[in-house]
Amino acid sequence: MIVKYTPEDPADGDAREWTFNSKRVRASACVIIEKQWGGGDFDEWRDAVLKGETHARRVLLWHLLKLENPTFRFGDTPDFMYDELTVDADAAELREMRAQVSTLQLGPGKTEDDRARLLAAIDAEIAEKSGAEVEDPKAS
Secondary structure: OEEEEOOOOOHHOEEEEOOOOHHHHHHHHHHHHHHHOOOOEEEEEEHHHHHHOOOHHHHHHHHHHHHHOOOOOHHHHOOOOOOOHEEEHHHHHHHHHHHHHHHOOOOOOOOOHHHHHHHHHHHHHHHHHHOOOOOEEEHH
């Protein structure tokens, strides 16, 4: 994930950017994140962050700031405006999402055309992030 924090108020700190790899978090930190979030397991938290769930993103900002300052408390996490903290999936995460979408069972009312549109959107984002064309898996 590419995490950008750009506070308008200088009292809330300086603009920052992190690359966060959720697979490279120690188990002890995962447990603390799960407890602080309170909404489920670590994978569910990561998905909530990517979906834009505000409390999940606040926990992420706290975790990143705590990595730099181990005594940083959750209550000290800046009360950011929603648009001051952005989280984007990187190309590797998008490739994982694409693989999941291509094998998911379609829900009620969903068609293969819906899946194809979603896959095309993911492919476009992968191409944008990686700067390369994404090979069409149907072409091989």
